[in-house]
Amino acid sequence: MDKPRTVAFTVLQAVSKDDAYANLTLPNQLGAAGLTGRDAALATELSYGCLRASGTLDEVLRRCSTRPLPDIEIAVLNLLRLGAYQLLRTRIPTHAAVATTVDLARSTGNTRAAGFVNAVLRKVAARDFDTWCAEITEGASALGQLAVRHSHPGWIVGAFTDVLGDDPAEIEAALSADDARPETHLVAWPGRIERDELVAQSGGTPGPYSPYAVRLTEGGEPAALPAIKGRQAGVQDEGSQLCALALAALPLSGPDERWLDLCAGPGGKAALLAALATDRGAHLTAQELHPHRAELITRATEGWDVDVRVGDARKLQPDERGYDRVLLDAPCTGLGALRRRPEARWRRTPDDLADLVPLQDELLAAALRLVRPGGVVAYVTCSPHLAETEDHITRALQADDTLELLDARPAFNTVCGLPDSATVQLWPHRHGTDAMFFAALRRGTPASSWAH
Ligand SMILES: C[S@@+](CC[C@H](N)C(=O)[O-])C[C@H]1O[C@@H](n2cnc3c(N)ncnc32)[C@H](O)[C@@H]1O
Incomplete structure (x- = not known):
């Protein structure tokens, strides 16, 4: 049995039929099949590559199949995608790509x-990738051609150009970055380990922006590190x-004691905030809608004094004191990752935007209700839309x-060359990070409210 291809096929099936996440x-599947080293790398390349490229692969397959794609059983369509990916996007010889897929x-x-x-x-094998792309995009704009070549839906390319402009070179860089294998980043929690020690332990390099970040270029097994x-x-x-x-880091006058993470699951930012709050004598409350995700926050913040609460953040009512700093890391499309x-x-x-945008609006209204006058709210998404x-x-x-x-921008002072805007948008192709958006709002003080 061809284990790497069987694993890749199983992943494609799980994603198509069970809405599974490939990265989970x-x-x-690799563990169950006992795959390591080059075999594991091949299974990863075939499954991830095929999923990323599936829009363009389907365009090719549509032109090669005597049956409309929606009429093809999903298992057979996934076999075709796997074969087409090997033919068009890898160096696997044609006869091997076809024969192994038939097997x-x-x-x-x-x-x-x-x-x-x-x-x-x-x-499919009768033409190479460039020739297929040229046929599919005949008469298309430069951006339309990039969408097919880098296999991104047009609406996502549109969302990127709305922010980045329509310089094809920049858009191509943004789309390519989505196809590159992402580096794993670690955070050395302040008060628990020095970043240098984590660098030495992991063999990674210090992140260029966060004083706590370590980037692992070789992938590696972070879970096996003693620090993790x-x-x-x-x-x-x-x-x-x-x-x-x-x-x-946002400037704040008055007390700086009560911090709130309004949508905190699974707790990545809550853990770092907890470490920072502890150092500063502040206290963090972490709110989350889903109990199983609240569990993850409890685990992520173990050892710090964090109040983890379950419930809909939109229903929270302010107490008399209010929070000094509020993070709203809103549920979003995730186009930045x-x-x-x-x-x-x-x-x-x-x-998806039809559901998410009103939810984000309501959550932002809640954050602004819960922060004290003069306090600050950070609105964050992992999407540049x-x-x-x-x-x-x-x-x-x-x-x-x-x-x-x-x-x-002063709160991102390690990041050079940010555009002239009060908000910050990071990008994989510019910063090697996910495309995080950050905006900082300060709620008016009673005096300034009165002045208006
Ligand atoms: C983008 S994730 C937050 C990621 C988190 N800050 C981290 O760094 O690990 C958004 C979270 O908001 C939660 N959520 C969605 N709707 C919510 C609501 N109405 N009230 C509270 N949490 C909500 C989701 O379950 C999800 O865990």
Whole structure:
């Protein structure tokens, strides 16, 4: 049995049929099949690569199949995708790519489709990737061509150009970064381990922006590190670290004792905030809607004094004192972390915004209710889509003229060359981080409210 290809096929099936997440399914499948080293690398390349490229692969397959794709059984379509990916996006020789896929059809109980798979893949193999892209994008704009070549849905390319502009070179860099294998970033929790020690232990390099970040270029096994096992460090994208650090760095007059993480599960930012709050004599409350995710916060913040609460943040009512610093890391489309979730670009649709945008609006209103007058709210998303970022800030400022938009850039002072804007948008292709958005709002004090 061809274990790497069988594992890749199993992952594709789990994603298509059970809505599974590839980055959670693959490690289990690799473990179950006992795959390591080059075999594990091949299974990873085939499953992740195929999921990322599936939009463009389907365009090719549509042109090569005698049957419309929606009429093809999902297992057979996934076999075709796997074969087409090997033919067009790897150096695997044509005969091997076709023969192993036909064998896989047989070994996975799809023997009746073996002839069909063979016939379609032979047509795919008749042209190379560039020739197929040229045919699919005939007459398309430069950006349309990039969308196909880098296999991104048009609406996501549109969302990126809305922020980055339409310079094809920059858009190409942004799309390529979503296809590159992401580095793993670690956070050395302050008070528990020095960053230098984590660098020495992990063989990584210091992150360029967060004083607590370590980047692992070789992938590696972070879970096996003593610092991770001993809960001195965690796995966390450097951009996420910067957002937690920026909230803590925003200028604030008056007390700085009560911090709130309003949408805290699974607790990555809460852990770093807890470490910073402890150092400063402040106390963190972490709110989360889903009990199982609240459990994860409890685990992530073990050893720090954090109050983990379960419930809908939109229903929280302010107490007399209010919070001094509030983080709203809102549920979002996750378009800023496509490199970490191979299937996400094809699973997400613009319809998701119809649910998420009103939820984000309501959560931001809650955050602004819960912060004390003069206190600060950080609105954060892991998406650069304007409907999930700037649009909320514009609406909030229009709704309350006592609200002040703070310049967030000083809180990101290690990041050079940020554009001229009070809000901060990070990017994988510029910063090597997820595309985190950060905006800082200060609630008007009673005096300033009165003045208005
Ligand atoms: C983007 S994630 C937060 C990630 C987290 N800050 C971290 O760094 O690990 C958003 C979280 O908000 C939670 N959530 C969604 N709706 C909520 C609501 N109405 N009230 C509280 N939490 C909510 C989700 O379950 C999810 O865990």
